Amino acid sequence: MNRRNGSIMTSNTLSAKKEEHNMPAQILDGAAMAEKIRQQIAQEVAQRLAEGKPAPGLATVLVGDNPASQVYVKSKHKACQQVGIRSMGYELPATASQQEVMDLVKRLNDDPAVNGILVQLPLPSGLDEEKVLGAISIEKDVDGFHPINIGRLAQKGREPLFVPCTPAGCMVLIESVLPDLNGANAVVLGRSNIVGMPVALLLVRANATVTICHSRTRNLKEVCRSADVLVAAVGRAEMVRVDWVKPGAVVIDVGINRVEDATQPRGYRLVGDVAFDEVKDVAGWLTPVPGGVGPMTIAMLLQNTLRAARLSDV
Numbered sequence: 001m002n003r004r005n006g007s008i009m010t011s012n013t014l015s016a017k018k019e020e021h022n023m024p025a026q027i028l029d030g031a032a033m034a035e036k037i038r039q040q041i042a043q044e045v046a047q048r049l050a051e052g053k054p055a056p057g058l059a060t061v062l063v064g065d066n067p068a069s070q071v072y073v074k075s076k077h078k079a080c081q082q083v084g085i086r087s088m089g090y091e092l093p094a095t096a097s098q099q100e101v102m103d104l105v106k107r108l109n110d111d112p113a114v115n116g117i118l119v120q121l122p123l124p125s126g127l128d129e130e131k132v133l134g135a136i137s138i139e140k141d142v143d144g145f146h147p148i149n150i151g152r153l154a155q156k157g158r159e160p161l162f163v164p165c166t167p168a169g170c171m172v173l174i175e176s177v178l179p180d181l182n183g184a185n186a187v188v189l190g191r192s193n194i195v196g197m198p199v200a201l202l203l204v205r206a207n208a209t210v211t212i213c214h215s216r217t218r219n220l221k222e223v224c225r226s227a228d229v230l231v232a233a234v235g236r237a238e239m240v241r242v243d244w245v246k247p248g249a250v251v252i253d254v255g256i257n258r259v260e261d262a263t264q265p266r267g268y269r270l271v272g273d274v275a276f277d278e279v280k281d282v283a284g285w286l287t288p289v290p291g292g293v294g295p296m297t298i299a300m301l302l303q304n305t306l307r308a309a310r311l312s313d314v
């Protein structure tokens with residue numbers, strides 16, 4: 001079996017593959033894939049405008065002044081602009097009350113120019129995230145974090161209106177090289193509400209056999225090494241080392257970690273949860289950081305916003 005043809009490595013091919021140690025991974029270029037998706041979305045938006053329909057609208061809600069959140073929200077607006085989605089940014093101070101945030105969400109729910117509402121997470125401490133996310137109209141829940149959308153994702157035979165963006169982006173990347181996940185062993189490192197758990201749910205829906213790992217997992221390295229598909233979303237710089245990865249595996253690196261680097265203009269560089277330079281020699285496919293899952297997350301947000309606009313067509 002060749003790791004280039006999208007087939008799944010089985011344990012009896014493992015030792016043979018190890019000898020091919022120096023066969024470098026193919027890079028799964030999320031930035032390029034996201035660019036293609038954005039072009040397609042731009043075309044569809046233009047088509048809608050030509051039909052006399054209004055531009056899809058996305059409202060972002062940023063509470064407080066977390067610098068990383070400000071960067072992410074800014075790049076979401078930029079991406080909207082690129083494809084013709086109208087984006088509206090709402091900012092509240094870190095001192096905003098629960099009521100103020102809830103009132104804003106309700107106002108956006110009632111605003112017909114707003115098709116999608118994204119409340120940037122994490123919210124400052126003191127605010128009830130569950131209540132805020134639950135207040136978003138499910139037809140505008142382009143992040144897919146409303147309890148009804150997550151509940152449907154977790155249940156057989158139910159369809160969420162929207163799938164969370166980062167997990168959806170991971171699946172597009174994985175399925176671009178491994179379209180048939182039937183019976184594949186998938187390991188997800190991390191169980192957060194926004195990445196680990198929903199990506200695990202999507203992998204189960206795609207018929208993979210899924211193991212979810214977290215800070216209490218024993219024998220992490222061995223569990224990871226059993227994976228045909230490994231998704232790392234822990235937020236620990238370069239935690240996944242070369243001997244954690246089965247030769248030929250598809251490795252999706254969700255982590256975005258800043259590490260100090262005086263040679264960089266910003267004083268830091270971004271690294272993933274995977275030690276890219278060593279894992280690239282053994283994985284079949286590997287996503288880079290930056291340029292992997294991050295841009296796909298934003299492309300999925302645009303896709304969800306366009307879908308929300310379509311849902312609101314009368």
Ligand SMILES: NC(=O)C1=CN([C@@H]2O[C@H](COP(=O)(O)OP(=O)(O)OC[C@H]3O[C@@H](n4cnc5c(N)ncnc54)[C@H](OP(=O)(O)O)[C@@H]3O)[C@@H](O)[C@H]2O)C=CC1
Binds near residue numbers: 216236
């Ligand atoms: N590219 C993108 O689009 C996105 C990237 N990210 C990045 O992905 C990473 C994860 O984000 P997020 O899910 O929000 O993070 P969280 O901090 O919410 O979750 C981290 C998860 O990893 C587990 N974990 C932490 N340390 C270890 C360890 N040493 N061994 C095993 N498991 C561990 C935690 O376990 P436990 O539950 O037991 O605490 C938890 O389940 C971050 O770097 C974040 O910046 C996030 C969102 C989008």
Ligand SMILES: Nc1nc(=O)c2c([nH]1)NC[C@@H]1CN(c3ccc(C(=O)N[C@@H](CCC(=O)O)C(=O)O)cc3)C=[N+]21
Binds near residue numbers: 293297
């Ligand atoms: N309600 C909500 N929805 C989210 O989708 C959400 C969130 N809250 N909170 C935080 C995380 C994080 N996240 C990222 C999106 C894009 C990049 C991204 O584009 N990264 C670039 C690099 C960006 C840089 O240079 O910093 C890349 O990986 O190439 C990263 C991370 C979305 N999140």
